[in-house]
Amino acid sequence: MLNRHTLRNWMLPVSMSAGIGIYLALHLSASAAEAPYLTFCAKVQPVLVAVMLFLQLNLVAPRDLRFHRWHLWVLLIQAALFMAMAAATVFVPQGGARVLFECAMLCFVCPTAAAAGVITIKLGGDLPGIMTYTVLANALASVLIPVMVPIVHPAVDMGFWALFWAVVQRVFSILILPCLAAWLIRYCLPGVQRRLERYAGWAFYIWGICLMLSISLATDSLVGSGIGLGLGLGIAVVSLVCCLLQFALGRRAARRYGHSESITAGQALGQKNTGFIIWLGINYLTPVTSVAGGLYAIWHNLFNSWQLLHSPIRHPSHGA
Secondary structure, eight states, X not given: OOOHHHHHHHHHHHHHHHHHHHHHHHHHTXXXXXXXXXXXXXXXXXXXXXXXXXXXXXXXXXXXXXXXXXHHHHHHHHHHHHHHHHHHHHTSOTTHHHHHHHHHHHHHHOOBOTTHHHHHHHHTOOHHHHHHHHHHHHHHHHHHHHHHHHHHOTTOOOOHXXXXXXXXXXXXXXXXXXXXXXXXXXXHOHHHHHHHHTTTTHHHHHHHHHHHHHHHHHHHHHHHTOOOHHHHHHHHHHHHHHHHHHHHHHHHHTGGGOHHHHHHHHHHHHSBOHXXXXXXXXXXXXXXXXXXXXXXXXXXXXXXXXXXXXXXXXOOGGGO
């Protein structure tokens, strides 16, 4: 009989397989439903992310969002990796190698996924800690991208403030409304907030649906990219290395502060808002670099599935 523990362990791979399978079934059958399905995915997925974040934020009061030392170390790692890769990219001539450098740039600067808290809780990490880092990582990306992207890609005909505003709109829109809604309810309707706490565990199952839709969009991006096998394999390797490196560096950076902080920092640095990678690649770098976002989505969710499978943590509370 299917129990919560089994569902927890296999939710991500089942969701990913469903996302790929549904898209390929529609695509290969030349179904007229493919375009409406992708439109549905694109519109519904951000709404589900917002709902998921709202449910988690009912467990976190504003005073819980405190800065920890590991936040500084992980922010410095993220900034250093991105700036080093951006500086190197400037000297790489146009071609396949430059595309790979740009892919690494995107993987490093991409902010933490709004859904990272869902997996962090399941692994025994700290929800307020990763929520705080999510805000900080988005702020960091909002500053670094307008500074470095025009240097790497001079064809981007936007000033600092125009690009800054474009990034802010993209990375903060998914965070601000759920935060305001959750905290307004907390202070104005505390009884409602306490009842909502019981459903916080539903965020994990909403994430499963959200992931299915996200992977369908990522698969469409990969299929429609038209890149050659060699470059495709190169992007796959680069995105995989960036993924594993960031999970490892995040955990190592916070190891001295305790096991829970180490788990949280690994998720904070390794689990990315891959839709942001796709958006930034298509609009402001070489468009084919957007493929890195689709592949990174696969890698970090496979890694999260592996972590859940090997995690001894149980979370029976909050409906999880």
